[in-house]
Amino acid sequence: MKHSVCVLGGGSFGTVLANIMAKNGHQVSQWMRNEDQVEEINLTGLNSRYLPNAPLHCELLATSNLEQAIRDSDTIFVSIPSKSFEQVVQRIEPLLTADKILISTTKGFNPNRFELMSDIMRRNPTTQKIGVLSGPNLAKEIAAGHMTGSVIASSDEEVRHQVIELLKSPTFRLYESKDCTGVELAGALKNIYAIVCGLAKAMDVGENTMSMIMTRSLAEMSRFAVSFGANPMTFLGLAGMGDLIATCTSPLSRNYRVGYAIGSGQSLGGAVLAIGEVAEGVNTLKMVVDEAHKHDLYMPLAEGLSKLLFENAKLESLIGSMMTGEQKWDVEFATNKGEKYV
Numbered sequence: 001m002k003h004s005v006c007v008l009g010g011g012s013f014g015t016v017l018a019n020i021m022a023k024n025g026h027q028v029s030q031w032m033r034n035e036d037q038v039e040e041i042n043l044t045g046l047n048s049r050y051l052p053n054a055p056l057h058c059e060l061l062a063t064s065n066l067e068q069a070i071r072d073s074d075t076i077f078v079s080i081p082s083k084s085f086e087q088v089v090q091r092i093e094p095l096l097t098a099d100k101i102l103i104s105t106t107k108g109f110n111p112n113r114f115e116l117m118s119d120i121m122r123r124n125p126t127t128q129k130i131g132v133l134s135g136p137n138l139a140k141e142i143a144a145g146h147m148t149g150s151v152i153a154s155s156d157e158e159v160r161h162q163v164i165e166l167l168k169s170p171t172f173r174l175y176e177s178k179d180c181t182g183v184e185l186a187g188a189l190k191n192i193y194a195i196v197c198g199l200a201k202a203m204d205v206g207e208n209t210m211s212m213i214m215t216r217s218l219a220e221m222s223r224f225a226v227s228f229g230a231n232p233m234t235f236l237g238l239a240g241m242g243d244l245i246a247t248c249t250s251p252l253s254r255n256y257r258v259g260y261a262i263g264s265g266q267s268l269g270g271a272v273l274a275i276g277e278v279a280e281g282v283n284t285l286k287m288v289v290d291e292a293h294k295h296d297l298y299m300p301l302a303e304g305l306s307k308l309l310f311e312n313a314k315l316e317s318l319i320g321s322m323m324t325g326e327q328k329w330d331v332e333f334a335t336n337k338g339e340k341y342v
């Protein structure tokens with residue numbers, strides 16, 4: 001069945017998703033603010049600023065007309081950085097109807113208050129057909145046709161099945177989850193640890209150290225998420241471990257690159273500016289460390305990174321915090337201090 005879909009956002013991830021759905025034969029419009037970018041996509045089939053090497057399908061229609069794009073669509077993917085997500089959702093609220101499906105692809109927190117993108121979407125009074133797409137999904141790799149898996153999380157079966165129908169392709173495979181909170185938190189939190197891993201790589205640490213950082217990152221992420229109602233097992237899947245591996249090891253990750261640049265001597269501001277695209281981990285770090293303090297959650301890596309970025313602490317103390325911390329159980333986050341299975 002042919003669907004009418006709209007993707008909000010002209011960045012790299014919105015563009016790859018719009019392109020997959022256009023190739024699948026759906027009617028796809030991609031909304032963006034920049035008129036020059038609209039014209040470039042429609043005339044040349046390229047989004048040269050964000051995805052320079054990926055020819056786009058001729059049926060993908062870029063538009064700056066938000067009202068029409070929303071009215072014509074049964075499913076809306078919101079692929080806008082977390083900083084502007086609330087503002088864009090508020091703009092589309094009057095145009096929504098109860099049958100429209102809303103999907104967030106954004107991996108971050110509202111910078112104005114501690115809430116996830118799906119919380120912002122749920123506050124709209126019209127549709128509760130809401131889902132979250134998250135996984136190891138480096139946009140440039142998807143565009144290059146590398147086989148990729150992702151997770152569509154929603155409590156609503158119709159939402160999950162519709163998104164699978166729209167996006168499944170020979171190189172893009174979707175898995176289902178009902179744990180919206182876990183999947184969304186996994187996607188947002190891993191950006192913090194990608195910065196840590198970029199820093200560690202710039203310090204030329206060994207593979208033992210990289211493995212330890214990534215594994216303890218997963219423990220921290222899961223500990224935080226469980227305290228907000230997530231299922232710890234979600235962190236063993238694509239949205240958890242999968243995305244952590246991709247983002248913490250790939251120079252294609254903007255968050256990893258921010259960490260690497262800082263570890264090589266650049267300032268935080270300079271590193272973010274040089275990337276020129278969104279690196280969600282910096283805002284996420286602020287929100288998460290604040291929340292961890294409020295709830296007395298033990299997160300030495302996030303805490304150490306925050307001290308390094310915002311309080312001029314020493315680089316070595318960040319990784320050193322893992323060696324001297326109070327935590328002593330390995331998989332306490334999933335098994336109640338490891339005691340359940342011994």
Ligand SMILES: NC(=O)c1ccc[n+]([C@@H]2O[C@H](COP(=O)([O-])OP(=O)(O)OC[C@H]3O[C@@H](n4cnc5c(N)ncnc54)[C@H](O)[C@@H]3O)[C@@H](O)[C@H]2O)c1
Binds near residue numbers: 033081107
């Ligand atoms: N790029 C990836 O590989 C990837 C993969 C999965 C998820 N994500 C997530 O998707 C979200 C978007 O990332 P991206 O990589 O596409 O970002 P990007 O930096 O490539 O592009 C962001 C786009 O959003 C637009 N934008 C910003 N503020 C806006 C506003 N107020 N109104 C309208 N448009 C606005 C910008 O003009 C730009 O076109 C992020 O949360 C990111 O974590 C990205």
Ligand SMILES: O=P(O)(O)OC[C@H](O)CO
Binds near residue numbers: 191194243247256
């Ligand atoms: O480039 P990053 O660091 O925003 O990572 C992109 C995706 O989230 C990877 O799954």
